[in-house]
Amino acid sequence: MRNTISALLLGTAMVLSVAGVASADDKTVKIGVLSDQSGLYADLAGPGSTLAAQMAIEDSGLKAKGWTIDLISGDHQNKPDIGTTIARQWFDVDKVDTIVDVPNSGVALAVNNVVKEKNGVYINSGAATSDLSNAQCTPNTVHWTYDTYMLAHATGQALVKAGGDTWFFLTADYAFGAALERDTTAVITANGGKVVGGVKHPLNTADFSSFLLQAQASKAKIIGLANAGGDTTNSIKQAAEFGIVKGGQKLAALLLFLTDVKAIGLETAQGLNFTETFYWDLNDKTRAFSKRFSEKMKSGAPPTMVQAGVYAGLLHYFKALEALGGNPHDGAKVVAKMKTIPTDDPLFGKGEVEANGRVTHDAYLFEVKKPSESKGPWDFYKLVGTVPGNQAFTPLDKSTCALLKK
């Protein structure tokens, strides 16, 4: 009797393990949106990124072609340890194939290692650090929306050329701030400018007055804000309060999102120059998508560039899956396929996934409108200039990505 039971159990186990092995026409995909769902980056990514991912699944049309696509989301709380724990659980227990979004460079770099180890796909939209496609590039990672190299070159270069040759940095004290300061400093010195000082502040600081006083005392022409989200909005607001711009110094918001401008208010934010790769009011296609998006958002907000990147990144990913015809569980293979197809989507236009995982597309220099110029609740930006995709991002011959050395 005992032998019969053992045999039955063994048989069941064997059947289950065989069922677990992917067959060539396996068309089940599971996607995890790993984001900051409640902290200082939740508005620029968070629930909006999950919505963007859902819309990408619907718009891909894969479901109608027999694919099963599941979506889950998680909150990394801006903590690398929590981010990696969720990522591991997703791969090991929930059988997730692809992780998207992941704002916060510290978390993004930590998750990068997990995805490589588990051979998943990593489409990062939310993090800025250019290391994702340079020193820490992997065959599993695609970096979609923007990075510190691009921000430094587009905004930094424009400001130095306009005469802002001395800089003081207000830098968020983690991987992102360090990368942004490093990349911008390189641009400033290459263009004949000089960094006269800087201060590193903890992530999520409410009061910037001490730091702003130091920036004021440095007499630098430009105060570079190498921070993001709530830290940037607080710095800008308080800089206005301390009369920094009126005193002749200029603020460079190296990274500014639509939601940040909303939070600051046009009164204070007007005239700021910065770079983004997506704006809802750019053209008919972006307006059409944004309309659909904001109708589904509880706050009625149009998508930020991070959320747009989640959508566009996933659309491209689905194209690769379709081209492969099935078996989406070998991450490196899927990413390799993504690199062979040129990118072309309604939000970012034409571009490509380069060998180091960097996606190139146009970047735009914007200026925040005056309150009198704004016609609606989200009408914030004036287009000042466009940087073509092949100039906006790290040139491949300068990339330190190990995948390029063959």
Add this chain to the structure above:
Amino acid sequence: MQALYAQLLVGLINGSFYALLSLGLAVIFGMLNIINFAHGALYMMGAFVAYFLLNLGGINYWWALLIVPVIVGIFGMILERTMLQWLAGLDHLYGLLLTFGIALIVQGVFQNYFGSSGLPYSIPDQLKGGVNLGFMFLPVYRGWVVIFSLVVCLATWFLIEKTQLGAYLRAATENPTLVRAFGINVPRMITLTYGLGVGLAALAGVLSAPINQVRPLMGADLIIVVFAVVVIGGMGSIMGSIITGFALGVIEGLTKYFYPEASNTVVFVLMVVVLLVKPTGLTGRAA
């Protein structure tokens, strides 16, 4: 040297928020024996109510200073009547857990409706601009915050330590039965006291709205520091909270100048040192 003066002044400004908030906590702890973890959430509510009054009702900052503490204070009194009063006489831990839960719910609701990046609230026209003090540019609004909070803090201290009403209050916490025997409605007094503490938090919220963003998490970010202030100052001591609040603001400001990376932790380092040397806090009395 000039920069140092400037940092001292900036520290004093932050200190006034710490003082106002820890004062409210001290009043509530001293009179109700409740460690009010909802204080940060109520501070945040103060800022939000000011925002609504301005944007929906057209009621300006000056009226908000008056109306908001009353509105949020009434909300606090409802909380006290419906929930907190049942905890009288129980261990501190129950009050702490309940108020912590309330804080999470209130924050969660606000975050759900207003996101995390915050809403703008501009400085009232009369307080715009700044004065050049020679060693720094002082925004008029910040100067106003220091003076206003100092006045409110001293008035509260005076009310509790030097008036007849304060004497009743203090007596009621020492011996409620006896005070009741004199015909004084002790439960109502307790409720009003909680309302007063909450009102102080809301007032700090209004003061903070033009400087910081009106954000659902503004209280959560601040409350831990404020608790450290209260612990360092000594739980329940009114003057201790006020002085420690201002002093810690200054110390934090100096840290931002000399070693900015540590500015978020310096308060806790101090707390550890103080607790090691004097477990009741600087001005606290032994239980």
